[in-house]
Amino acid sequence: MKTNEITIDQVREVYEMLQGMPLPEEWHIGEQPQLTPRAAFGVIWFLQERLHVIPDHYERCESCDELFDTHSGGQIVSADDVDEYDQEMYDNLGVSSEELLQYAGMHFCDVSCEAEFWQRVHNGEIERRDLTSTEEER
Numbered sequence: 001m002k003t004n005e006i007t008i009d010q011v012r013e014v015y016e017m018l019q020g021m022p023l024p025e026e027w028h029i030g031e032q033p034q035l036t037p038r039a040a041f042g043v044i045w046f047l048q049e050r051l052h053v054i055p056d057h058y059e060r061c062e063s064c065d066e067l068f069d070t071h072s073g074g075q076i077v078s079a080d081d082v083d084e085y086d087q088e089m090y091d092n093l094g095v096s097s098e099e100l101l102q103y104a105g106m107h108f109c110d111v112s113c114e115a116e117f118w119q120r121v122h123n124g125e126i127e128r129r130d131l132t133s134t135e136e137e138r
């Protein structure tokens, strides 16, 4: 059974709906969810990984909260398989291999969002536990 693949724009619509953003014209939900971006993506993630309803190559940027398609770009933190270009960025930003291990699996829509993330980590604004926590303090 092959259905038309859900597009990133459709997923963005669900993502925004879950955050209480305005719905498309003529659509109303009695009690629209008001989730944080991270919680909203948690719903999408479940639909991806558990139900396989949404393609799993759509990810949320840990810096700017935008959704993006990993098939057409984006960055993922990985302790191994670091290319020359990323290694240069990590050297410039003083990112250690322990940090890469610690934050492995984080997704970013582009290099500048990843660089911003590492700066926030080094400024003490982000700890690993904040990212895995189910609570959101924003």
Ligand SMILES: [Zn+2]
Residues within 6 Å of the ligand: 061, 062, 063, 064, 065, 066, 108, 109, 110, 113
């Ligand atoms: Zn981003």
